[in-house]
Amino acid sequence: MAPRAGQPGLQGLLLVAAALSQPAAPCPFQCYCFGGPKLLLRCASGAELRQPPRDVPPDARNLTIVGANLTVLRAAAFAGGDADGDGDQAAGVRLPLLSALRLTHNHIEVVEDGAFDGLPSLAALDLSHNPLRALGGGAFRGLPALRSLQLNHALVRGGPALLAALDAALAPLAELRLLGLAGNALSRLPPAALRLARLEQLDVSLNGLAGLGPDELRALERDGGLPGPRLLLADNPLRCGCAARPLLAWLRNATERVPDARRLRCAAPRALLDRPLLDLDGARLRCAESGADARGEEAEAAGPELEASYVFFGLVLALIGLIFLMVLYLNRRGIQRWMRNLREACRDQMEGYHYRYEQDADPRRAPAPAAPAGSRATSPGSGL
Secondary structure (H helix, E strand, O other): OHHHHHHHHHHHHHHHHHHHHOOOOOOOOOEEEEOOOOOEEEEOOEOOOOOOOOOOOOOOOEEEEOOEOOOEEOOOOOOOOOOOOOOOOHHHOOOOOOOEEEOOOOOOOEEOOOOOOOOOOOOEEEOOOOOOOEEOOOOOOOOOOOOEEEOOOOOOOOHHHHHHHHHHHHOOOOOOOEEEOOOOOOOOOOHHHHOOOOOOEEEOOOOOOOOOOHHHHHHOOOHHHOOOOEEEOOOOOEEOOHHHHHHHHHHHHOHHHOOOHHHOEEEEOHHHOOOEHHHOOHHHEEEOOOOOOOOOOEEEOOOHHHHHHHHHHHHHHHHHHHHHHHHHHHOHHHHHHHHHHHHHHHHHHHHHHHHHHHHHHOHHHOOOOOOOHHHHHHHHHHOO
16 A cells, blocks of 8 residues: 555656656756746847857746847747748747846847747747837837836837837737837837737837827727826926917826826926926916927916015015015104205305305405506606
8 A cells, every 4th residue: 555655656657757857958058047048148248249149058048148249130030940030940939938038238229020039938028228220110029928018218210210110010019018219219118018918018209208198198098998008208308388278287187197196397498497397377378479499399378386475575665665664653853853954054054155155245345456567657747
């Protein structure tokens, strides 16, 4: 009976030993494997790594390549075969279990169509901090399980052409939940991102958004009462004028949709610089006169705070005047005495001037006229 009871346990131990005795796939050159290839694979940074390693173990779950010099991600770069698609695996699937791929700070400039073919289980892709200049419209095709795509600080150098290609590349990602587009100098939301039916969070912080128009706000709503995606908008140069009224009303009705709503601040006009958007009165936001520029310089009418400052200034002036009148009243006797002394001094001064004038005008006090010089010379001869 004892051997029969211990037989299943012995078989289990044999199975575990057999599994452990199987040789694990070697770690690729210039890469480090943590907890076995099934858990984490991190490739060392360096200029020597110019393409993804071809000998990644097929049971790898996480692959991180940071600080390399990949430059270009060609088609089927992770499929295990050649770039032209020549591989002995069916459909080029070399990493069927890979679920997370991080490729940040790798100087990637070009992502070709089908660059991520052969990764059917990939759920998280991070291409942040790469100077992307070209993105194929089919760059993200063949990623049915992709849930998170991070492109933060990666689209600044591409210009309008790259943003147009991004719209095409996002279209097939029907299962995408998280999309990071922070720090890309975007002046508008990508239309394709607004059409992703399952998107739960869109990060567009630290961009060049001056606001969101009515069309963009409507696109953020879902039909059938389904919750729309959360939106991260902080650190954008918002223009707090008449065009911001729809955004302000939307924020107040759906504050939970914008976790950083309290961090939204005005960048224009100058009178509202750095003012929190949610603290403004939408009814008092107005557009400036036509002709300022194509977008219209916007300003806010005198709000309650400005009016209150005027009222406070008037009250201060009234208080100062009241204090002055009280001082005059308390010193009225001294002021009367001072006025009387001043009047007497003025009167004495005027009397002195009047006396001197009378003395100068009296003819009897006028000096005798001097005799001519010729008459004094001949007067002695006239007595002869």
